[in-house]
Amino acid sequence: MCELLAMSANVPTDICFSFSGLMQRGGNTGPHKDGWGVTFYEGKGCRSFKDPLPSAESPIATLVTEYPIKSEAVICHIRQANSGAVCLENTHPFTRQMWGKNWTYAHNGQLKDYAQSLPVKYHIPVGTTDSEHAFCWILDQIYIQFGVQEPSDQDLFAFIAELSEKINRLGVFNLLLSNGDCLFAYCSNNLHWITRRAPFGEASLIDAEMIVDFQQVTTANDVVTVIATQPLTDDERWHKMQAGEWLLFKLGEPILKGQTPTKIG
Amino acid sequence: MCELLAMSANVPTDICFSFSGLMQRGGNTGPHKDGWGVTFYEGKGCRSFKDPLPSAESPIATLVTEYPIKSEAVICHIRQANSGAVCLENTHPFTRQMWGKNWTYAHNGQLKDYAQSLPVKYHIPVGTTDSEHAFCWILDQIYIQFGVQEPSDQDLFAFIAELSEKINRLGVFNLLLSNGDCLFAYCSNNLHWITRRAPFGEASLIDAEMIVDFQQVTTANDVVTVIATQPLTDDERWHKMQAGEWLLFKLGEPILKGQTPTKIG
Numbered sequence: 422m423c424e425l426l427a428m429s430a431n432v433p434t435d436i437c438f439s440f441s442g443l444m445q446r447g448g449n450t451g452p453h454k455d456g457w458g459v460t461f462y463e464g465k466g467c468r469s470f471k472d473p474l475p476s477a478e479s480p481i482a483t484l485v486t487e488y489p490i491k492s493e494a495v496i497c498h499i500r501q502a503n504s505g506a507v508c509l510e511n512t513h514p515f516t517r518q519m520w521g522k523n524w525t526y527a528h529n530g531q532l533k534d535y536a537q538s539l540p541v542k543y544h545i546p547v548g549t550t551d552s553e554h555a556f557c558w559i560l561d562q563i564y565i566q567f568g569v570q571e572p573s574d575q576d577l578f579a580f581i582a583e584l585s586e587k588i589n590r591l592g593v594f595n596l597l598l599s600n601g602d603c604l605f606a607y608c609s610n611n612l613h614w615i616t617r618r619a620p621f622g623e624a625s626l627i628d629a630e631m632i633v634d635f636q637q638v639t640t641a642n643d644v645v646t647v648i649a650t651q652p653l654t655d656d657e658r659w660h661k662m663q664a665g666e667w668l669l670f671k672l673g674e675p676i677l678k679g680q681t682p683t684k685i686g
Numbered sequence: 687m688c689e690l691l692a693m694s695a696n697v698p699t700d701i702c703f704s705f706s707g708l709m710q711r712g713g714n715t716g717p718h719k720d721g722w723g724v725t726f727y728e729g730k731g732c733r734s735f736k737d738p739l740p741s742a743e744s745p746i747a748t749l750v751t752e753y754p755i756k757s758e759a760v761i762c763h764i765r766q767a768n769s770g771a772v773c774l775e776n777t778h779p780f781t782r783q784m785w786g787k788n789w790t791y792a793h794n795g796q797l798k799d800y801a802q803s804l805p806v807k808y809h810i811p812v813g814t815t816d817s818e819h820a821f822c823w824i825l826d827q828i829y830i831q832f833g834v835q836e837p838s839d840q841d842l843f844a845f846i847a848e849l850s851e852k853i854n855r856l857g858v859f860n861l862l863l864s865n866g867d868c869l870f871a872y873c874s875n876n877l878h879w880i881t882r883r884a885p886f887g888e889a890s891l892i893d894a895e896m897i898v899d900f901q902q903v904t905t906a907n908d909v910v911t912v913i914a915t916q917p918l919t920d921d922e923r924w925h926k927m928q929a930g931e932w933l934l935f936k937l938g939e940p941i942l943k944g945q946t947p948t949k950i951g
Contacts, residue, residue, distance in 0.1 A: 465812050466774025468736045484749050509731025510788075517783055521810035542834055545786035547730050569807055 423453050423513070425529045425612070426497040426653070427597045429604040430645040431672035433463070433491035438626070438633045440497060441486050442653040445628040447476030447499040455502040456512040459485060460525045461492040462601040467523045471512045493672070494599045498527040510548035514597075515556050517544065519563065520571040522600040526559075528552035529650055530593030530609055538591055555588050559598075574669070578605055578677060582667045586681035589665070595650065604670040606648050607681075608662035614648040615659045616673065624654040644673035688778070689718050690794045690877070691762040691918070692862045694869040695910040696937035698728070698756035703891070703898045705762060706751050707918040710893040712741030712764040720767040721777040724750060725790045726757040727866040732788045736777045758937070759864045763792040775813035779862075780821050782809065784828065785836040787865040791824075793817035794915055795858030795874055803856055820853050824863075839934070843870055843942060847932045851946035854930070860915065869935040871913050872946075873927035879913040880924045881938065889919040909938035 426443045428436050440459065448454035454475035460467050468490075472479040476499050498513035505511040514527040532551040539558035546553040562584055567577070581598065585607040588594045596607040606612055619642070621635035639645075648670075652659040662668070664684075669677040691708045693701050705724065713719035722744065723736035733755075737744040741764050763778035770776040778792040797816040804823035811818040827849055832842070846863065850872040853859045861872040871877055884907075886900035904910075913935075917924040927933065929949075934942040 463774045466777065468774060469734065471733045480749065480753050484745065488745050509728045509733060512731065518809070518812060521812055523812055544783070545834075547783060547786055547788055569810075 423498060423500045423529050424451065424650045425527055425595060425597050425648070427599070427604055427606070427648045428492070428495040428645065429670040429673050430493050430643070431674070432640070432643050433493055434643070434645050435489035435491050436495045436497070437486055437489050438631065439647055439649070439653050441631055442626040442628040443497060443499060443649070444476040444482045444486065447482075449477040450628040451499075453499040453501040455500040455507045457482060457497075457499040458512050458514050459495065459497040460514045460516060461490045462494040462523070462599065463490070463492055465522065465601060467516065467525060467601060469514065469516060471509060473507055473509050473512055494601055494604055496525045496527050496597050496599055503531050504552070505548055505550035508548070511550045511553070513552060515553050517556070517560060519560065519600075522602070524560070525599050526556040527597045528555065529595040529611060532588065532592040532594065535591055539588065555594070558588070559584050574603055575677065578603065578669050579679065581605060582607065582679050582681055585667065586665065590684060597648065602671060604648070605667065606662065606670070607667045608664060610664055611650050612648060612662040613650070613652050613659040614646060614662065614668070615652075615657055616644065616646045616675070618644045623656070625656050627653060627655045646670050646673045646675070688763060688765045688794050689716065689915045690792050690860060690862050690913070692864070692869055692871070692913045693757070693760040693910065694935040694938050695758050695908070696939070697905070697908050698758055699908070699910050700754035700756050701760045701762070702751055702754050703896070704912055704914070704918050706896055707891040707893040708762060708764060708914070709741040709747050709751065712747075714742040715893040718764040718766040720765040720772045722747060722762075722764040723777050723779050724760065724762040725779045725781060726755045727759040727788070727864065728755070728757055730787065730866060732781065732790060732866060734779065734781060736774060738772055738774050738777055759866055759869055761790045761792050761862050761864055768796050769817070770813055770815035773813070776815045776818070778817060780818050782821070782825060784825065784865075787867070789825070790864050791821040792862045793820060794860040794876060797853065797857040797859065800856055804853065820859070823853070824849050839868055840942065843868065843934050844944065846870060847872065847944050847946055850932065851930065855949060862913065867936060869913070870932065871927065871935070872932045873929060875929055876915050877913060877927040878915070878917050878924040879911060879927065879933070880917075880922055881909065881911045881940070883909045889922050892918060892920045911935050911938045911940070
């Protein structure tokens with residue numbers, strides 16, 4: 422499996438604190454040693470840092486921890502390989518372009534029979550993971566449904582929720598997806614989120630001896646949501662998402678939500 | 687304008703030496719201070735490092751100089767903005783996917799009337815540069831010509847050369863383009879290349895006090911081609927490309943070449 426982390430904020434915010442906790446799970450406090458990656462949006466642009474090395478040993482991960490890139494949307498993934506070899510092309514997040522936006526995708530879980538059940542034509546995977554294949558299938562279905570005309574967020578993400586539910590029938594599909602403006606989360610069985618806003622307090626990482634006083638690093642208007650497979654702090658209240666539940670965040674706030682049918686058995 | 691650098695090699699090779707020279711031109715020995723980026727292919731995967739900061743001051747550029755990522759194909763760009771603001775979405779190289787491959791693109795030059803002359807439908811730019819617009823137009827034309835079926839390298843790159851010649855009519859279009867397997871270079875007015883192979887010798891950077899003895903870091907079978915807008919060393923013989931000339935490299939060797947009509951006047 423693997424671990425996911427994402428952020429949505431109303432002001433450019435760095436993710437050094439949360440990332441410091443997560444990267445320890447890549448070969449230190451956790452077994453997710455088969456590569457890692459993170460994508461930061463800055464305006465319409467985004468940049469990714471990726472390494473097939475374990476995050477706990479990666480010089481690039483150290484740079485990301487120490488160099489505070491400020492972003493309004495971030496998606497991060499550390500990998501424990503189950504489908505596809507350990508190599509760069511199989512390292513999440515995956516980014517593709519649609520309607521003049523960068524779309525970034527990361528998946529936790531495992532899918533069966535995905536090649537047969539999710540045929541792709543227009544978007545062909547580069548690597549050999551079930552995850553990237555499912556991303557390509559989502560992009561194909563969106564292209565077939567909407568063509569070159571971008572729909573409203575409401576129509577688009579309701580459609581993506583339907584697609585997520587179909588993919589989820591093939592196994593476990595915890596999904597994080599962003600186009601820079603919006604951050605979409607679909608819970609198969611394992612996602613938690615927290616929205617931090619004034620009055621800000623302290624928080625302690627579970628995976629490293631590190632405490633942050635958010636009061637010191639924020640202004641009264643900041644709203645920052647963090648989503649992760651497992652809570653990253655042990656002294657805050659994280660919301661656990663339900664199976665089949667989806668949420669859409671924009672500028673740190675949840676703006677749309679829904680519940681898809683869950684699997685039987 | 688800007689500066690371009692690319693490498694094609696038959697064994698995974700690091701580009702630290704050439705990159706050390708080039709990055710000095712981003713705010714130190716040269717005026718190209720409006721961001722920089724580099725894309726490394728490793729197998730079918732690729733990873734990019736980008737920064738809107740001048741390369742001579744960028745902590746990420748320092749990491750790339752010190753962390754020897756071994757690659758068979760590299761494309762690198764340092765920017766002096768002329769079209770589009772200084773921001774991440776306008777920072778080269780640009781990467782998109784086609785036929786299950788990552789395609790990476792960097793452009794030196796400036797184009798007039800590109801929005802009217804190069805209409806796009808399927809591939810929409812994220813940023814506001816003439817360069818990314820031309821890349822999207824190339825991808826659109828390839829999609830219209832070949833659809834979902836990948837053609838032979840010969841047919842594909844001959845077609846890309848035709849497209850390059852059309853774009854070149856709009857101004858200056860020095861192009862580097864790679865799909866990981868092949869590296870394509872189109873010269874509008876300013877590209878040089880060199881192929882290094884046994885017996886290897888020493889070389890001295892023009893932009894930094896740095897000498898490398900390639901004999902020490904290679905084996906007898908290594909073949910490494912470097913392409914740059916301007917030669918990076920002053921004690922080797924670089925080939926100057928002619929206006930309208932194009933070259934295709936694979937595993938360090940030139941495998942196809944051609945000459946397109948040049949502009950009148």
